[in-house]
Amino acid sequence: MSLKIGITRFLGTNCDDDVKKWVQSISHHPEYLWFEDQFNIDDYDMVIIPGGFSHGDYLRCGALAAHTPVMKSVKEFANKGKPILGICNGFQILCEAGILPGVLLKNDSLKFKDEWTSLKVNQNKTIFLNKAQKNQIIRLPIAHGEGKYYAESSTLKKLADNEQIWLTYENNPNGAALNIAGITNENKNVCGLMPHPERALFDWMGGTDGMFFL
Amino acid sequence: MKLAVKIMPRDVILDTQGRAVEVSMKSNGFVDLTECRIGKYVELTLRTADADQAKIIVEKMLKEGGLYNPLIEKYEIQACL
Numbered sequence: 001m002s003l004k005i006g007i008t009r010f011l012g013t014n015c016d017d018d019v020k021k022w023v024q025s026i027s028h029h030p031e032y033l034w035f036e037d038q039f040n041i042d043d044y045d046m047v048i049i050p051g052g053f054s055h056g057d058y059l060r061c062g063a064l065a066a067h068t069p070v071m072k073s074v075k076e077f078a079n080k081g082k083p084i085l086g087i088c089n090g091f092q093i094l095c096e097a098g099i100l101p102g103v104l105l106k107n108d109s110l111k112f113k114d115e116w117t118s119l120k121v122n123q124n125k126t127i128f129l130n131k132a133q134k135n136q137i138i139r140l141p142i143a144h145g146e147g148k149y150y151a152e153s154s155t156l157k158k159l160a161d162n163e164q165i166w167l168t169y170e171n172n173p174n175g176a177a178l179n180i181a182g183i184t185n186e187n188k189n190v191c192g193l194m195p196h197p198e199r200a201l202f203d204w205m206g207g208t209d210g211m212f213f214l
Numbered sequence: 215m216k217l218a219v220k221i222m223p224r225d226v227i228l229d230t231q232g233r234a235v236e237v238s239m240k241s242n243g244f245v246d247l248t249e250c251r252i253g254k255y256v257e258l259t260l261r262t263a264d265a266d267q268a269k270i271i272v273e274k275m276l277k278e279g280g281l282y283n284p285l286i287e288k289y290e291i292q293a294c295l
Contacts, residue, residue: 105286106231108228152285
């Protein structure tokens with residue numbers, strides 16, 4: 001079945017075209033969602049918030065994007081239980097919007113990390129990873145300066161108890177709590193991750209594990 | 215009127231920027247330095263002339279507008295420098 005997938009665009013989003021091509025490559029129908037506009041949540045089957053440096057990463061990464069009209073609709077979309085995937089800056093935006101708990105801080109090393117990482121699939125109960133096996137190790141690239149997941153210890157415990165930690169790093173590249181590379185909300189319809197599945201789709205990209213996600 | 219907000223990383227947060235500056239200062243011979251933490255200073259000019267109302271608006275920007283993130287930051291509303 002072909003899905004209609006909304007792809008948000010903020011000032012400074014730069015992975016929008018990659019995500020659009022990914023969606024098209026598997027015969028789904030992509031449509032851009034401009035940050036200044038709200039949208040009708042019934043018009044879309046899924047929303048993807050791609051990476052980039054929305055609004056210049058000013059104030060805090062994702063903070064300005066999180067308070068835009070399009071995110072009001074994304075919140076509504078999330079509350080209806082519809083699937084949302086936030087990649088890299090998209091993950092940061094979901095956290096700043098309060099749709100996912102916690103926040104992403106500057107990497108411990110202070111360095112921008114651009115490299116391939118091995119990730120463990122901790123649970124495959126989300127729509128975005130149900131093609132992978134639990135405990136499977138997959139490879140995806142990361143590209144971020146602020147990917148260190150942080151939350152208070154009570155939140156981390158809750159995330160672990162509710163199986164909301166869906167992806168963890170095998171070798172922690174940024175100092176993230178509990179090696180977290182991606183988390184979901186309680187209902188598991190909203191998923192965020194720092195690595196880039198859209199950069200690992202075809203052999204010429206260096207790997208194809210991104211295809212597990214859609 | 216004009217108000218300022220000082221936003222600092224909470225004490226439990228490792229302030230990487232402050233740490234980098236601290237290391238640089240120490241390596242430049244400032245041996246008396248024990249810690250450096252870096253935050254933001256925001257100046258806000260508002261239409262109102264009423265100080266109480268101005269403070270209410272700024273609080274709202276902080277809490278609802280996303281001007282600060284309570285998970286990692288603390289703030290103090292001040293008169294402008």
